[in-house]
Amino acid sequence: MVTKPETDQPDNWERQLKKGWLELAILASLRDESLYGLEILRRLEEGTDLVVAEGTVYPILSRLKAEGLVETKWVEGEAGHPRKYYRLTSAGRSRAAAMARYASGFLGSISRIIAPLLAKGEK
Amino acid sequence: MSQSDVLQKRIDSYLAELRRCLGELPPEEVHDILQEIRGHILERAEASGDLTEERLVAILKALGRPEQIAPLYQVDSVVAKARVSLSPRLVMRGIQRWSSVSAWGFVLFVLGVVGYATGFSLMLSAVAKIFSPDKIGAWIHGGSFSIGTTTDPAARDVLGWWLVPVGLAVGVLVVFGTTRLLRWTLRFARIRRPTGQSVVA
Numbered sequence: 001m002v003t004k005p006e007t008d009q010p011d012n013w014e015r016q017l018k019k020g021w022l023e024l025a026i027l028a029s030l031r032d033e034s035l036y037g038l039e040i041l042r043r044l045e046e047g048t049d050l051v052v053a054e055g056t057v058y059p060i061l062s063r064l065k066a067e068g069l070v071e072t073k074w075v076e077g078e079a080g081h082p083r084k085y086y087r088l089t090s091a092g093r094s095r096a097a098a099m100a101r102y103a104s105g106f107l108g109s110i111s112r113i114i115a116p117l118l119a120k121g122e123k
Numbered sequence: 124m125s126q127s128d129v130l131q132k133r134i135d136s137y138l139a140e141l142r143r144c145l146g147e148l149p150p151e152e153v154h155d156i157l158q159e160i161r162g163h164i165l166e167r168a169e170a171s172g173d174l175t176e177e178r179l180v181a182i183l184k185a186l187g188r189p190e191q192i193a194p195l196y197q198v199d200s201v202v203a204k205a206r207v208s209l210s211p212r213l214v215m216r217g218i219q220r221w222s223s224v225s226a227w228g229f230v231l232f233v234l235g236v237v238g239y240a241t242g243f244s245l246m247l248s249a250v251a252k253i254f255s256p257d258k259i260g261a262w263i264h265g266g267s268f269s270i271g272t273t274t275d276p277a278a279r280d281v282l283g284w285w286l287v288p289v290g291l292a293v294g295v296l297v298v299f300g301t302t303r304l305l306r307w308t309l310r311f312a313r314i315r316r317p318t319g320q321s322v323v324a
Contacts, residue, residue: 020231037159038166053187057160059195067224081162084155 022050023060027088027096030070034087037061058084069095105112130179134164137183149310156196160186172212192285206309210237211298214305221312231308238301242294249290261286 022044023084029035029043037058044051045049063072069092074082138157145153167182168174186192205217218235221228248270252259260280262273270290282289 036162038163053191054185055160055187056165056191056195058156058163059192062156079162079166081165082158083162084159110272 018050018052021103022057023064024096024099025050026060026064027069027092027099028058030086030088030092031096034073035083036075036083040086056061064092068092126176128178130168130174133176133179134161137164137189139191141193143172144189145196146193152196158175167186202309202312206306208306211302214302214309215239217309217312218305219311225312227308228312231305235301237304238304239298242297242299242301245290245297246296247285247294249294252284252286252290256284257287261290307310 007092025044025048026040027048028065029040035043040061041054041057044057061070065072065086068089070086073087075085076082128196138161141160142153142157145156148156163186165181167185168179170183171178201220205214205220208217209301210212215235218228218232222232229268231290248259251271258272260273260278261282262268262272262275262278263281264273264275264278270286280286
């Protein structure tokens with residue numbers, strides 16, 4: 001994947017950090033069923049504060065599709081407008097599992113490292 | 124103008140601005156994106172019951188400004204440049220970027236190398252014929268055909284001086300054709316900029 005770290009700004013760290021987690025969270029939300037964009041958003045909003053601007057979720061979904069991790073289907077429903085449903089492909093499923101394993105190990109080591117910062121007395 | 128007209132107009136102008144910012148993407152992709160975002164706005168609006176202008180403004184604000192969202196859909200800038208370039212160097216750079224993420228990109232990269240090598244060596248042979256007419260030719264020897272130099276004394280030069288104009292013309296055509304073909308295939312390369320880097324919420 002092409003990444004251009006030169007666009008990173010120091011004040012952007014929170015967004016950068018959220019970006020990767022957001023991708024994992026989106027893949028995770030699709031584990032058991034296919035969902036359309038707003039449903040995915042609602043799930044993310046229920047349990048997390050990962051979503052900065054709602055509009056950023058759609059380009060991420062579009063990129064996941066370009067990478068073959070999800071597939072899409074337009075469904076004409078009772079909504080009165082068509083909805084674009086997203087579903088994990090088998091590549092997406094294994095990517096999600098790999099990301100989850102990595103994230104879990106990563107979180108473990110990070111919590112140990114930042115524990116002193118969270119200790120009483122740090123401001 | 125009624126209240127609902129005002130709201131409709133706001134939605135339309137948001138989508139029109141998004142369409143403008145999406146500019147360089149293929150039309151069918153733009154259509155898909157607009158349809159999806161439109162669905163998002165309508166469904167958020169329905170969920171809020173009585174839709175007021177403040178409510179709609181809040182929905183659009185939560186979505187983000189079109190000029191913030193649109194760049195996240197844009198393809199990688201190297202690929203974007205290659206799509207409109209006539210320079211073999213730029214086109215090959217775009218294909219190379221594509222080949223780093225896709226097997227199709229790799230196949231086309233190989234095709235590009237073969238195409239450009241063929242085209243340029245034809246042109247080179249045509250020019251070399253002028254300076255070294257005895258050594259350079261379009262040879263038939265032992266049932267096979269080759270252009271350039273030959274070590275086979277029995278080889279027969281079938282084009283003679285014609286190699287100069289024919290080699291140049293066919294060479295240019297092959298290079299140009301390769302460029303057009305590769306550029307066309309880049310339409311299908313979906314390589315994004317890393318998502319999220321330029322969004323200010």
